[in-house]
Amino acid sequence: MPDASTFFEIEPAFSKRAHGHEAWDPDWITRRFTFRSICNDEECAEIAIVSGHGGVEQGYGYHGEMEYYDYNRIETFFPAPHLIPIPEKAPYEVEKLLKKCFVLYWVDTSAAANAMRASLEALMDEMKVPTSKKTKAGKVVPIYLHERIQLWSETHEEYADLCIALKEVGNLGSHGETVREKHFFGALEIYSHVVQQLFENNAAKMKELAENIRSEIKGKKKV
Numbered sequence: 159m160p161d162a163s164t165f166f167e168i169e170p171a172f173s174k175r176a177h178g179h180e181a182w183d184p185d186w187i188t189r190r191f192t193f194r195s196i197c198n199d200e201e202c203a204e205i206a207i208v209s210g211h212g213g214v215e216q217g218y219g220y221h222g223e224m225e226y227y228d229y230n231r232i233e234t235f236f237p238a239p240h241l242i243p244i245p246e247k248a249p250y251e252v253e254k255l256l257k258k259c260f261v262l263y264w265v266d267t268s269a270a271a272n273a274m275r276a277s278l279e280a281l282m283d284e285m286k287v288p289t290s291k292k293t294k295a296g297k298v299v300p301i302y303l304h305e306r307i308q309l310w311s312e313t314h315e316e317y318a319d320l321c322i323a324l325k326e327v328g329n330l331g332s333h334g335e336t337v338r339e340k341h342f343f344g345a346l347e348i349y350s351h352v353v354q355q356l357f358e359n360n361a362a363k364m365k366e367l368a369e370n371i372r373s374e375i376k377g378k379k380k381v
Contacts, residue, residue: 275328
């Protein structure tokens with residue numbers, strides 16, 4: 159959670175000088191800010207440093223009148239918070255690239271989507287999906303992500319079908335196209351479901367928990 163007492167904001171000199179321009183409007187204002195954020199889990203209590211830029215925007219008030227509003231946009235967050243949970247048993251490369259995705263989100267959503275796609279590639283490696291194949295002419299050629307996911311669907315169809323959408327969002331980032339936040343977070347939600355099921359298996363945990371409860375209850379009845 160943000161530590162409001164550490165919030166610091168400043169308007170650079172070039173922005174201050176612009177106030178004297180005859181055409182100046184409040185929406186010319188540029189500000190820089192930083193603050194400290196502390197994890198509210200007492201056992202963690204991690205401290206993150208946040209920074210970004212702010213300014214003034216025009217908008218419409220409650221009765222339709224033109225008004226000015228202050229805004230602040232975060233651009234760096236270190237260490238970056240996890241945007242989705244990562245299972246403890248997730249493979250190292252999958253986890254590393256997901257954490258890179260979390261860092262990049264604050265800087266460039268398209269770059270973050272590209273890192274998410276790279277994590278999916280690492281997941282295919284973990285699942286032992288081939289990275290190359292031989293053509294009829296005997297030449298070894300790479301197998302690209304789309305085909306790798308199709309191969310994976312032979313054993314994990316329910317997850318592979320979901321990952322096609324994730325791959326398409328990642329492709330936008332790879333090609334330098336703008337990734338909408340709606341699509342980015344939708345893809346992350348899909349990926350979260352897939353890695354949770356593969357490496358945490360909530361269904362198996364719930365079954366084990368139910369069995370433990372039943373056995374403990376039966377044991378008490380015998381006493």
